[in-house]
Amino acid sequence: xIENRTILLIDDEPQIRRVLRTSLGSKGARVLxxxxxxxxxxxxxxxxxxxxxxxxxxxxxxxLAACRAIxxxxxxxxxxxxxxxxxxxxxxxxxxxxxxxxxxxxxFDELMARMRAALRRTGFATDTTPLRISVPGLEVDxxxxxxxxxxxxxxxxxxxxxxxxxxxxxxxxxxPHKRLLQxxxxxxxxxxxxxxxxxxxxxxxxxxxxxxxxxxxxxxxxIGYRFVLPETAPAAEPEKDTLTVH
Numbered sequence: 001x002i003e004n005r006t007i008l009l010i011d012d013e014p015q016i017r018r019v020l021r022t023s024l025g026s027k028g029a030r031v032l033x034x035x036x037x038x039x040x041x042x043x044x045x046x047x048x049x050x051x052x053x054x055x056x057x058x059x060x061x062x063x064l065a066a067c068r069a070i071x072x073x074x075x076x077x078x079x080x081x082x083x084x085x086x087x088x089x090x091x092x093x094x095x096x097x098x099x100x101x102x103x104x105x106x107x108f109d110e111l112m113a114r115m116r117a118a119l120r121r122t123g124f125a126t127d128t129t130p131l132r133i134s135v136p137g138l139e140v141d142x143x144x145x146x147x148x149x150x151x152x153x154x155x156x157x158x159x160x161x162x163x164x165x166x167x168x169x170x171x172x173x174x175x176p177h178k179r180l181l182q183x184x185x186x187x188x189x190x191x192x193x194x195x196x197x198x199x200x201x202x203x204x205x206x207x208x209x210x211x212x213x214x215x216x217x218x219x220x221x222x223i224g225y226r227f228v229l230p231e232t233a234p235a236a237e238p239e240k241d242t243l244t245v246h
Contacts, residue, residue, distance in 0.1 A: 005030070006031075007030070007050065007051050008051070009033040010033075010035075010066065011055040012058045020033075032047060036060045037069065038060055041066070044074055050119065051078075051119055054079070055082055056089070057082065067080070067098055070097070078099050079102060079111075081106070082104060084103070091198055094202075113188075117185055133168055137149065147207065149207040150209055160203045162184050167180070167226070173226060174225075176223055177193050180225065215228065
């Protein structure tokens with residue numbers, strides 16, 4: 001899955017960069033590395049990268065600031081790799097735009113599994129997702145990965161976009177936490193509901209009109225979430241039509 005992919009390592013420890021560069025290279029990946037967030041951003045302006053491995057404990061910009069800066073300009077998956085392992089640290093990283101979080105020390109097999117999952121999510125689709133939806137206050141073009149909310153263009157992270165696409169594919173139906181987690185992150189993520197809450201909160205901030213009860217992403221207490229389309233919406237034809245509701 002990582003063969004012929006370009007991976008950017010961002011870590012201030014030369015030994016970790018050297019070990020991961022060798023290990024990932026042996027799996028067929030093209031590996032770039034940077035010792036700071038500032039160096040990584042300069043590199044991203046010159047290189048096309050498929051996935052980023054990012055340490056949080058770095059001098060200068062720091063890992064969280066680097067994550068926010070990268071996410072503001074690029075859409076590739078970001079997997080944080082850090083010695084910090086508290087729930088607070090994980091939520092902070094996810095809030096900053098990370099797609100996953102791996103605590104050090106870790107096994108190389110675990111890291112590879114997380115990387116494969118992150119790369120697999122890029123381009124995620126379901127058989128029942130329409131190419132586009134257009135409802136009052138929200139337009140989404142799934143083919144071109146563009147979102148307009150409240151008349152303004154909105155930038156979603158890859159994971160946020162895939163969550164939205166999955167919920168839309170099940171429009172007006174409750175989607176259990178476990179099913180949504182496993183559809184987006186993989187079978188091993190079924191119990192990590194806190195991950196999901198962070199991403200749903202971020203997604204709501206970007207697409208909901210605000211000021212009260214969510215319009216598009218409803219909470220189903222003790223079950224999960226539901227994407228709300230007006231009952232007058234035409235039935236979706238898989239991967240063909242635009243759902244348009246006035």
